[in-house]
Amino acid sequence: MPRQGAQRRHRRRNLRQRAGAAHPGPARPRRPPGGPHRRSPRRRAPSLRGCHPAHRAHRPPAVRAQRRVAEEDRRLVRRGPLVRLNVPITDAAEIAAVTAVLESGFLTQGPRAAEFENLVGSWVGTSRAYAVSSATTGLHLALHAVGVKPGDEVIIPDFSFPATANAVIQQGAIPVFVDIDIDTFNLDPSRLEAAITSRTTAIMPVHAFGLCADMDPINEIAARHSLPVIEDAACALAGTYKGRQAGSLATAGVFSFHPRKIITTGEGGMIMTDDEELGNKIQVLRTHGAVRGELFMSFIDAGYNYRLSDVHAAIGVAQMAKLAGITEGRHERADSLTERLAGLDGVRTPVVPEGTRHAYQSYVVLLDDDIDRDAVIRAMKSRDIETTLGTYGMHLQPYFRDRFGIEDAALPVSTRAHNQALTLPLYPQLTDSDLDLIAEKLAESIVAVRS
Numbered sequence: 023m024p025r026q027g028a029q030r031r032h033r034r035r036n037l038r039q040r041a042g043a044a045h046p047g048p049a050r051p052r053r054p055p056g057g058p059h060r061r062s063p064r065r066r067a068p069s070l071r072g073c074h075p076a077h078r079a080h081r082p083p084a085v086r087a088q089r090r091v092a093e094e095d096r097r098l099v100r101r102g103p104l105v106r107l108n109v110p111i112t113d114a115a116e117i118a119a120v121t122a123v124l125e126s127g128f129l130t131q132g133p134r135a136a137e138f139e140n141l142v143g144s145w146v147g148t149s150r151a152y153a154v155s156s157a158t159t160g161l162h163l164a165l166h167a168v169g170v171k172p173g174d175e176v177i178i179p180d181f182s183f184p185a186t187a188n189a190v191i192q193q194g195a196i197p198v199f200v201d202i203d204i205d206t207f208n209l210d211p212s213r214l215e216a217a218i219t220s221r222t223t224a225i226m227p228v229h230a231f232g233l234c235a236d237m238d239p240i241n242e243i244a245a246r247h248s249l250p251v252i253e254d255a256a257c258a259l260a261g262t263y264k265g266r267q268a269g270s271l272a273t274a275g276v277f278s279f280h281p282r283k284i285i286t287t288g289e290g291g292m293i294m295t296d297d298e299e300l301g302n303k304i305q306v307l308r309t310h311g312a313v314r315g316e317l318f319m320s321f322i323d324a325g326y327n328y329r330l331s332d333v334h335a336a337i338g339v340a341q342m343a344k345l346a347g348i349t350e351g352r353h354e355r356a357d358s359l360t361e362r363l364a365g366l367d368g369v370r371t372p373v374v375p376e377g378t379r380h381a382y383q384s385y386v387v388l389l390d391d392d393i394d395r396d397a398v399i400r401a402m403k404s405r406d407i408e409t410t411l412g413t414y415g416m417h418l419q420p421y422f423r424d425r426f427g428i429e430d431a432a433l434p435v436s437t438r439a440h441n442q443a444l445t446l447p448l449y450p451q452l453t454d455s456d457l458d459l460i461a462e463k464l465a466e467s468i469v470a471v472r473s
Contacts, residue, residue, distance in 0.1 A: 030074050071470070072415040088254055095131045104406035105447050105456050110281045111344060112337075127333075134339060141342040142277070145260075146269045148294040151299035152308060153330035153338075155293035157256040157278030161189035162313070163294055163328055164274045165224060167303040168250040170195050173463055174223040178254075179209035180416050180428075180436040181237075182228045189418050190226070198222070199428060201435045205373040207231065207386065207412065210259050210395035210435070211239035219249055224252045227460035229258035229268055229412070231445075232284070232376065232381030237263055243274075251278065256291075259284040261381035268381065274304075279334075284348060285341035287334040318319040351450025352382040354382040357458065359385060359448065362461035368393050368468055385448035386412045388439070395442050407460055412443025 037318040123134055137152050143151035154160040158321035170176060172194025173282040178186050180199035200217050203210045207230040214225070223242050227235040227310040237253075244251045254259075258277035269275030274297070277283075279290035295301050306313060311325030330338075360371045368390040374380045388397050395411070401410045430437050446460055 040161060046450075053115045058330070058349055060431070067348060079265075100380065103403070105408060105410040105452070105460060107283050107408040107410060107445065107447050109449050109451055110286045111341075111450065112286075113342070115335050115340040119340045120333055121411040123336045129330050130329060130331040131335075132332040135330055135335040137198055138287075138335040138338040138342070139328075141339060142259075142261065142292050143294065145342070145345065146267045146275075146294050148270050148275075149296050150298070152293040152304050154293060155310060155330055155336055156289055156293045157254075157276050157280070158189055159326070159328040160195070160276040160291040160293045161186065161226070161252065161254060162218075163187060163304055163307055164252045165193045165226075165275055167300055168224055168252065169275060171225050173221070174201065175219060175221040175294070177214065177217050177222060177225045179228050179230075180433045181207055181230065181413060182416065183256075183413050183440050184419060184422070185236060185256070186226065186228055187422060195223070196221075197284045197416075197422075197426075199433060199436075200348070201433045202230075202439060203236075204388070204435050204439065206233055206236070206375065208233065208235040208437055209240070211236050211243065214240060214243050218243075218249075218277045222247070222249060225249055225252070226254055227272075228254040228256075229261060231372075231382075231386050232261050232383035233255045233372070234258060234261050234263035234268050234271065234378055236375070238386070250274075255294075257283060257383035258381045262379040264377045271297070272358050273297060279338060282383070282384070283350075285338065285345055285383055285437055287330070287338040287341070290330045290334045290338065296380060319340065348450055349381070352448060353380075355448055355450065355452050356382045357382070358454070358457050359446065359460065362457055363464070366461070366465055368472075369464070382448060384412075385446045387444050389442045389444055389468075391438070391442060393468060395444055397471040398444060398464075398467050400464055405463040405467065407463045409446045412445055414440060415440030417442060 042083045105334055123129060123132070126132065139151040139153050143149070156164060156368050165176065170193050175196045176190045176195050177198045178190065178202055179202050181202045187197040198217050200213050202208055207226045218359060225235070226239065227240055229235055241251055251272035253269060253272045253275035255268045255275045259277050261268040263271055269277055274293055274295040277292045279285060279287040279292070279295070281288065295304070306323055307325040308328045309325060310327060311321050311323030312319040313322055337425055356372070361370050363369055370388040372380065389398065399409050400413070415428070415433065417430070417433050418437065420439055422428070446464070
């Protein structure tokens with residue numbers, strides 16, 4: 023068999039040689055013994071890139087449309103909006119802090135998380151602070167710790183980011199949506215007592231966009247019914263109410279450190295409280311229900327892994343050194359933007375009640391009902407200004423609407439805010455020229471939408 027195979031190969035070689043003599047051409051390189059078999063390269067279809075416009079016209083319409091969209095996307099990505107909605111303040115300090123943690127070997131449950139907790143606790147004025155992986159996990163943990171159980175009811179404002187309601191649902195409880203005050207976008211205390219039932223076990227007001235809710239009447243109503251109050255202070259670090267810091271105004275408060283917030287750790291949150299017993303329970307639940315013994319942990323409850331890593335906490339430590347400057351910068355830009363928008367027809371600038379200091383996590387205006395807010399967002403985008411809605415009327419979102427069956431008529435103020443609130447860019451890096459441009463383009467956009 024080996025000899026026959028050699029003979030066949032010899033005959034094929036002779037045939038190729040005779041064919042080459044009859045039709046001379048470039049010699050075909052021999053494959054080295056034992057080397058890989060090389061396939062001839064596949065012929066590619068001719069490219070239309072850079073071809074004559076008349077040739078490009080023969081492309082199918084769908085292909086031409088897809089290419090136009092792709093080219094437009096690349097152009098927008100490359101250019102980006104001239105004025106972005108928000109830009110976190112990070113620099114070499116955060117890079118150095120993260121590098122130090124990586125070099126230390128303590129990536130989690132190390133000294134940076136404790137340092138971050140101490141810094142935030144000192145700023146807010148609470149005796150206890152617990153760093154967590156996000157504000158959403160913090161709200162869930164706080165609800166669990168105060169004793170909310172499956173089937174219980176928790177009162178929340180309807181106008182908020184859905185994380186507020188999601189935390190309630192994660193605990194197996196039922197969110198009870200209450201309407202808001204149109205001036206502050208916060209829970210309306212005058213509507214609170216009517217929402218309390220025998221199944222109510224907690225009240226969770228939200229400090230919308232960094233403006234503290236009217237906490238005195240909320241706390242008074244809660245006290246009459248022996249209900250804990252948890253502040254959803256996700257947006258309100260450095261906001262104050264009658265001289266007290268957000269996060270220190272109730273049974274517990276929860277901050278967010280998402281990049282859209284006052285300071286950032288990338289992702290992260292913090293639970294604040296002065297209640298020692300509650301704090302101890304939060305600490306246990308945050309780490310799998312564990313308590314430390316002399317040699318190892320023991321587990322006394324069914325907890326969670328809601329810790330914040332030292333990598334994230336290190337960013338937070340660096341950010342806390344900038345908090346005062348960030349806060350002042352936001353206030354200065356907010357005041358300047360309010361001055362520029364004064365008298366602009368159809369626009370109501372933020373309302374700040376006496377005795378309250380707005381944190382200005384977001385600068386949210388309310389448009390008159392005859393102005394199509396979504397059309398304004400599109401018009402501002404076409405003018406290179408990034409804007410968005412205020413936040414969400416949760417009863418209008420498919421999941422909450424379908425599960426809880428709430429009619430729009432039951433929450434008219436939240437419905438209006440959902441449809442007409444507009445968030446404008448606001449952060450310390452904005453220049454006077456940026457603020458001029460925002461005001462100018464908003465006026466132009468409203469005229470264009472109304473015409």
